[in-house]
Amino acid sequence: MSGASTSVVEMATDSVLDITNLDLHYGSSHVLHQVNLSVSHKPLSILGRNGMGKTSLCQAIMGLHRHSAGNIRFCGREIGAMPPEQRAQAGLAYVPQGRRVFRSLTVDEHLQIVERSGAAWNRERVYDTFPRLAERRRNLGDRLSGGEQQMLAISRALLLNPRLILLDEPTEGLAPTIVDDVVTLITNIVEEGIAVVLVEQNMHAALQAVDEVAIMVGGQVVDVLPSEQLASDSELQNHYLGLDLVNN
Amino acid sequence: MKAGFLALPLIALPFVLNDFWLTQIATRALILGITALSLSFLATYLGVVSFAQITLAGIAGYTIAYFGPNTVGVGIKLPFWVSIPAALLFSVTAGALIGYIARRSRGIYAIMITLAIGVAFFYFTRQNYAVFNGWTGFSGITAPVVAGTSLRDPSTLYFLSLATAAIAVVLVSLFARAPLGLAIQAVRDAPSRVMALGIPVTTPVVAAFAFSGLIAGGGGILNVWYQERISSFSVGLGPIIDVLIIAVIGGLRHPLGAFLGAIVFVLLDTFAVDLIDRDRFNTLIGMVLLIIVMVAPNGLQQLAADAVAKLRAKEHQSGKSARIKTNT
Amino acid sequence: MRLFLIVTLNGLTLAALYFLAASGFSLIFGLMRTVNMAHGALLLLGGYVGYDVVELTGSWMLGIACGGLAAALAGAAVQAGILGWMQGDELRQTLASIAISIVLADLMLWYWGGITYQVSLPDILSGGQKLPLLGVGYANIRLALMAFAVVVGVMLWFLIQRTRFGAVIRAGVDDQDMLRALGFPIGRIFIAVFALGSALAGMAGVIAASALSISPGTDLQFLLSSLVVVIVGGMGSIGGAALGALLVGLAEQYGLAYAPTYGVVFTFGIMVLILAVRPQGLMGRSEQ
Numbered sequence: 001m002s003g004a005s006t007s008v009v010e011m012a013t014d015s016v017l018d019i020t021n022l023d024l025h026y027g028s029s030h031v032l033h034q035v036n037l038s039v040s041h042k043p044l045s046i047l048g049r050n051g052m053g054k055t056s057l058c059q060a061i062m063g064l065h066r067h068s069a070g071n072i073r074f075c076g077r078e079i080g081a082m083p084p085e086q087r088a089q090a091g092l093a094y095v096p097q098g099r100r101v102f103r104s105l106t107v108d109e110h111l112q113i114v115e116r117s118g119a120a121w122n123r124e125r126v127y128d129t130f131p132r133l134a135e136r137r138r139n140l141g142d143r144l145s146g147g148e149q150q151m152l153a154i155s156r157a158l159l160l161n162p163r164l165i166l167l168d169e170p171t172e173g174l175a176p177t178i179v180d181d182v183v184t185l186i187t188n189i190v191e192e193g194i195a196v197v198l199v200e201q202n203m204h205a206a207l208q209a210v211d212e213v214a215i216m217v218g219g220q221v222v223d224v225l226p227s228e229q230l231a232s233d234s235e236l237q238n239h240y241l242g243l244d245l246v247n248n
Numbered sequence: 249m250k251a252g253f254l255a256l257p258l259i260a261l262p263f264v265l266n267d268f269w270l271t272q273i274a275t276r277a278l279i280l281g282i283t284a285l286s287l288s289f290l291a292t293y294l295g296v297v298s299f300a301q302i303t304l305a306g307i308a309g310y311t312i313a314y315f316g317p318n319t320v321g322v323g324i325k326l327p328f329w330v331s332i333p334a335a336l337l338f339s340v341t342a343g344a345l346i347g348y349i350a351r352r353s354r355g356i357y358a359i360m361i362t363l364a365i366g367v368a369f370f371y372f373t374r375q376n377y378a379v380f381n382g383w384t385g386f387s388g389i390t391a392p393v394v395a396g397t398s399l400r401d402p403s404t405l406y407f408l409s410l411a412t413a414a415i416a417v418v419l420v421s422l423f424a425r426a427p428l429g430l431a432i433q434a435v436r437d438a439p440s441r442v443m444a445l446g447i448p449v450t451t452p453v454v455a456a457f458a459f460s461g462l463i464a465g466g467g468g469i470l471n472v473w474y475q476e477r478i479s480s481f482s483v484g485l486g487p488i489i490d491v492l493i494i495a496v497i498g499g500l501r502h503p504l505g506a507f508l509g510a511i512v513f514v515l516l517d518t519f520a521v522d523l524i525d526r527d528r529f530n531t532l533i534g535m536v537l538l539i540i541v542m543v544a545p546n547g548l549q550q551l552a553a554d555a556v557a558k559l560r561a562k563e564h565q566s567g568k569s570a571r572i573k574t575n576t
Numbered sequence: 577m578r579l580f581l582i583v584t585l586n587g588l589t590l591a592a593l594y595f596l597a598a599s600g601f602s603l604i605f606g607l608m609r610t611v612n613m614a615h616g617a618l619l620l621l622g623g624y625v626g627y628d629v630v631e632l633t634g635s636w637m638l639g640i641a642c643g644g645l646a647a648a649l650a651g652a653a654v655q656a657g658i659l660g661w662m663q664g665d666e667l668r669q670t671l672a673s674i675a676i677s678i679v680l681a682d683l684m685l686w687y688w689g690g691i692t693y694q695v696s697l698p699d700i701l702s703g704g705q706k707l708p709l710l711g712v713g714y715a716n717i718r719l720a721l722m723a724f725a726v727v728v729g730v731m732l733w734f735l736i737q738r739t740r741f742g743a744v745i746r747a748g749v750d751d752q753d754m755l756r757a758l759g760f761p762i763g764r765i766f767i768a769v770f771a772l773g774s775a776l777a778g779m780a781g782v783i784a785a786s787a788l789s790i791s792p793g794t795d796l797q798f799l800l801s802s803l804v805v806v807i808v809g810g811m812g813s814i815g816g817a818a819l820g821a822l823l824v825g826l827a828e829q830y831g832l833a834y835a836p837t838y839g840v841v842f843t844f845g846i847m848v849l850i851l852a853v854r855p856q857g858l859m860g861r862s863e864q
């Protein structure tokens with residue numbers, strides 16, 4: 001009876017992040033051109049070769065580099081003018097490329113400064129989920145292995161109890177078994193109801209974790225398609241991502 | 249043509265102004281401007297703000313005082329055609345040395361190091377009696393007499409300062425276009441990239457500081473003739489900050505700003521007494537500096553350039569519309 | 577031997593004072609990369625306010641607290657009102673803080689005049705002690721000053737290394753953008769740290785006015801000593817400030833006692849030497 005109208009409402013509220021006509025410059029070089037992207041609770045991956053503007057898009061979403069034109073709406077609110085800290089408080093969490101853990105903070109301090117009492121994710125739960133971090137809780141950030149740093153960067157973001165988590169190449173430079181761990185972890189995050197945007201160059205890892213894929217070429221989102229479609233179409237893969245990416 | 253527009257009134261000044269305006273305002277502004285130019289040269293092309301330019305000027309000034317006629321009985325008398333080159337040689341060498349010490353320092357680190365060197369020199373002059381005659385320094389210094397006229401004669405000193413300023417400006421623009429000058433600008437823009445390319449940074453940095461020593465030295469010589477004395481106070485924190493203020497007010501992006509800043513500074517210094525309490529000059533100049541830094545970080549030179557550009561654009565516009573009108 | 581001991585004690589006293597002044601300067605630089613040239617002026621402001629409060633209330637401790645508070649408020653206002661707007665443009669901040677320092681110094685000269693002030697000491701701090709073992713007498717206030725510096729040093733260490741606020745400051749030193757992306761309002765943290773660093777300067781001012789004396793010019797003296805101390809010890813490191821203060825304080829006093837003519841030049845000589853060998857200072861991190 002009222003099925004149609006509810007689904008319209010759901011459609012409207014289901015969209016977590018809406019990016020429209022986003023432009024971004026570094027000085028005089030124009031890096032993002034009219035990027036349009038909509039993220040719902042379905043996990044989404046952004047794939048693209050080196051230098052296509054994936055990290056720049058993440059930085060624009062987080063507010064770490066101001067975009068020059070366009071809109072960013074998050075949970076129905078325009079956040080384009082907010083400083084990064086307000087975006088984080090609004091429920092955006094960022095796991096940056098290269099992890100960027102704090103080199104003079106211990107693992108425990110990383111978690112302590114972000115932890116909020118009474119939230120779903122707390123330090124205890126992080127240590128339960130990642131026993132490895134519990135073992136290394138007194139170690140400084142720059143004394144951890146790449147995999148441990150990645151776990152820490154993701155945990156730090158989870159402690160914000162975000163509505164959306166933005167991960168920039170979390171599998172970069174990790175051993176294959178650790179890559180699998182990260183994929184499993186992302187799947188778990190999705191199951192918890194947190195929206196996921198996974199920026200990747202590793203197509204196979206990404207396709208295991210997400211339902212939908214956005215392709216970035218030359219600072220633009222050129223296509224958004226279901227994961228299965230990209231997974232089954234090797235010609236499309238070559239066309240957008242090149243052989244080098246598909247074969248790794 | 250453009251230079252002529254600027255040069256003519258400047259050359260005519262002595263015939264228009266009385267001695268007070270010529271000496272206390274025009275000549276003083278030129279001399280301060282030359283020293284400030286040595287600072288804005290480094291700031292513009294090397295990207296380093298140096299607090300040691302008064303030190304370099306002071307070294308030249310002290311050399312003139314020590315090797316020239318003075319009334320404190322310290323030093324050796326030499327003819328001016330020996331003492332002037334010696335003064336410039338010392339200031340250039342000192343500039344090279346400071347450049348070498350600060351060769352790896354940029355930004356705020358360079359500021360702190362040059363400031364520390366400047367202050368160290370100030371303390372040194374206070375303690376040393378053999379060469380610097382302690383904190384009293386030298387007085388009774390007289391400028392050389394050439395062909396019967398003292399170089400301290402108001403219009404002579406003015407023309408001398410004007411000529412020195414003109415030569416300094418020409419040298420700066422020549423230096424900036426020379427290969428070494430281009431290397432310096434490469435260091436300014438991307439020091440790490442220059443280093444990564446394996447080009448030694450030391451040579452350009454040392455050369456830039458040495459060259460700034462030449463200009464500061466010129467200012468220092470004129471200043472000691474103008475003041476007829478020099479002491480530790482001439483190289484203390486006060487003059488160091490004054491020259492910095494002049495360069496910043498004028499604009500650190502363009503070497504010519506130094507002279508604009510110097511004029512404003514000298515006018516404020518001379519007439520502050522009419523604006524506010526003479527004793528509150530520092531509050532006034534501090535506020536001027538703060539306002540410039542906050543609203544026009546590129547200084548008066550940039551403001552003036554923008555205004556001129558705007559005016560030109562407007563003229564262009566109205567010229568165009570006028571033409572359109574005649575057409576219709 | 578007796579002279580040597582006295583000179584060493586004097587050097588340590590001076591080092592304690594230098595540490596108090598330089599630690600705040602270094603703290604501010606470490607987090608925000610701001611070279612606060614108004615640090616000396618804030619120190620002098622604290623000293624004057626402390627003097628007035630001690631005269632008014634007779635309480636030395638209250639004088640210290642109010643001196644620190646006055647400088648903290650002024651420092652917070654400077655950061656919130658002026659320097660914060662230029663964050664990231666270090667040169668501009670340096671120039672603005674020079675302007676602020678000139679204005680502040682002139683206004684203080686106007687209000688407090690050109691005379692020298694010395695805070696009157698409470699009974700327990702006036703007079704001296706015959707030091708056991710060493711066999712020399714030494715002024716109580718100077719001993720208290722050394723103790724105060726040690727206490728402040730330990731408290732600062734505790735604050736930065738052992739508290740949540742300290743962890744946030746360290747994170748900010750490591751990677752400001754990442755800290756913001758975790759929801760920390762960096763602007764407010766900057767103001768808090770600027771206030772803290774200024775409070776240290778203000779307290780140092782009151783203590784300088786108690787152990788020595790203050791007058792116009794004290795601001796520049798302590799600004800320069802702070803600069804030298806952090807250049808020698810390493811910018812942004814509290815341990816470096818302590819080490820730098822020790823070296824500079826001792827060098828200055830030994831220089832004054834054994835080579836009176838060039839004592840100060842000697843201090844700057846150490847600095848130039850360290851710069852030539854280790855540009856980031858003894859305990860500073862290299863920039864990359």
Ligand SMILES: Nc1ncnc2c1ncn2[C@@H]1O[C@H](COP(=O)(O)OP(=O)(O)OP(=O)(O)O)[C@@H](O)[C@H]1O
Nearest residue numbers: 026031048049050051052053054055056057097201
């Ligand atoms: N800070 C910067 N200043 C100037 N240009 C930049 C800057 N950061 C990135 N770029 C340029 O912007 C473009 C996009 O870079 P970006 O880092 O967003 O790409 P990416 O897709 O994340 O690449 P990768 O997969 O290698 O991480 C590139 O051409 C890069 O050279």
Ligand SMILES: [Mg+2]
Nearest residue numbers: 054055056097
């Ligand atoms: Mg990237």
